[in-house]
Amino acid sequence: DAGVIQSPRHEVTEMGQEVTLRCKPISGHNSLFWYRQTMMRGLELLIYFNNNVPIDDSGMPEDRFSAKMPNASFSTLKIQPSEPRDSAVYFCASSTVGLGQLLANYGYTFGSGTRLTVV
Amino acid sequence: GEDVEQSLFLSVREGDSSVINCTYTDSSSTYLYWYKQEPGAGLQLLTYIFSNMDMKQDQRLTVLLNKKDKHLSLRIADTQTGDSAIYFCAEMDSSYKLIFGSGTRLLVRP
Numbered sequence: 001d002a003g004v005i006q007s008p009r010h011e012v013t014e015m016g017q018e019v020t021l022r023c024k025p026i027s028g029h030n031s032l033f034w035y036r037q038t039m040m041r042g043l044e045l046l047i048y049f050n051n052n053v054p055i056d057d058s059g060m061p062e063d064r065f066s067a068k069m070p071n072a073s074f075s076t077l078k079i080q081p082s083e084p085r086d087s088a089v090y091f092c093a094s095s096t097v098g099l100g101q102l103l104a105n106y107g108y109t110f111g112s113g114t115r116l117t118v119v
Numbered sequence: 120g121e122d123v124e125q126s127l128f129l130s131v132r133e134g135d136s137s138v139i140n141c142t143y144t145d146s147s148s149t150y151l152y153w154y155k156q157e158p159g160a161g162l163q164l165l166t167y168i169f170s171n172m173d174m175k176q177d178q179r180l181t182v183l184l185n186k187k188d189k190h191l192s193l194r195i196a197d198t199q200t201g202d203s204a205i206y207f208c209a210e211m212d213s214s215y216k217l218i219f220g221s222g223t224r225l226l227v228r229p
Contacts, residue, residue, distance in 0.1 A: 033216075042220075043207070043219040045216060107217070
């Protein structure tokens, strides 16, 4: 298994541009998570999907952020328009835990992250 | 809401033991985790402990859980330079979300 695959690894964009981050979860995992990591705020959960359905998006900072999971093998996180304060490392993680399941010992498998720099 | 707290930094000499501490607030957490993050990489699951256990040992790693005090610790025996990384404590809440601490940066001096 190739693990959780994120692309691109690095993204540099100008303020105001649209940015799309991509994630391919581990095959068979039914839950997908998007996290943002910064020095100031640490790891923040942005949104959580279970069986392709958004369950909790309370961590999405603003309407400029949106996430989709059109099928079990792909998710995107979009920022439009991007701002310098969005600069961070964005991680995708997947797992088999979910509503009604007691498989919590599996934890999450993280991707290598996308380092976003907005100038 | 849930909160997980860790000290920010720990420095040890190679060969010594490292102890990283964590406190959490959600008494209903069933599983608690330790993750390791090396520079430029994602988080890697190191170990986990079920809430009805007091201790779990896995090679050089020992996890101790004091559920009464909501205190979790990770002990790394014979710490090596390759153990230098950021270590995150995490608890799983009732909706199966992982709540992470701020991470402890471990520096191993030769």
